[in-house]
Amino acid sequence: MRAIVGLWRWRGNPLCRRSDRREAWLALGAMILVVVVAPLAGWLGASAAHGALMKNAEEQQRGRHQVWATAESVQNRAPLGSDPESGSQQPERRHVVAHWAGPDGSSHKSTVTTQERVQPGERFRIWTDGDGTATRRPMSPETASSQAALAGLAAGAGAVGALEAARRLAMRQLLQRRYALWDAEWSRIGPDWGRTGSNN
Template sequence: MRAIVGLWRWRGNPLCRRSDRREAWLALGAMILVVAVAPFAGWLGASAAHSALLDSVRTQNQARQQVWATTESVQNRAPLDSDPESAAHQPDRQHVVAHWAGPDGSSHKDTVTTREHVQPGERFRLWTDAGGMPANRPMSARTASSYAALAGLAAGTGAAGLMEAGRRLAMRQLLRRRYALWDAEWARIGPDWGRTGSNS
């Protein structure tokens, strides 16, 4: 932005070099691209993610359903094959041994996790897949929208980052060329530096 302001302020100044103008135009072009392309990339990413997530929501709702499970015993400790970190972050969950009938009528028995605090003999609702095995609650449309918004934000930020990286690479090339011109100019006049009338 400073390069653009500087170009406008010094546009008629004979000390404004061609490299300065190129730098300012590069900054202006990058800013226009970020303002125009990054939001569009974010919208495309959010739309694509939202469509995919809604398909996943429909698939999960079709494949999973709730059944009634009966508690046989309550475990005070999490099962050995469970993740201890996730169990520590879920103090409101209870591990129980329960049996239930799957959607096809088959009988199942396993250690499951429930948010309800139940006692042996009590019933609770359990999500299962088409085979009757325990499954997570299907994703809601609201959760899908939140994830899609995050995906759009990531896409927009990534696009802006790529364009900024491109601008920096182009600026590096401009600076290298500027330094090369300075070196060539210094090599031309350096030996005569300080000699009165030596370059006349």
């Protein structure tokens, strides 16, 4: 941005070099691309992620079911990283050895995790897939939308990072070319530096 302002301020100055103008145009082009490409990349990323996540959520809603399970034994475990003295406690998770019947009537037994207060012999609800295996709660449309928005933000940030990396690489090339021209010019006039008007 400073290069653009500097170019506009020095546009009629004979000391404004061609490399200065290139640097300013490069900064202007990068700024325009960031303004245009980053939101576009974010929108495209969010749209693609939303479609895929919504499809996944619909498949999970169709393929997962709640069934009644009977607890055999319960082991309470505090969440990792919880502070006993903090006011905001995460819900305590319980590992329950339980058995339940699958959709086809087959018997299943496994250790499941729940936040419900369950005692041995009590029944509680769990989620299972089509085979009757215990699984997680299906993704909700709200969760899919939130994750899609995060994916869009990540795509936009990635586009900005890629454009900034490309701008810095181009600036490095311009600086290297400028230094090479300075070296060539100094090699040409350096031996005669300070000899103007001398008798030698």
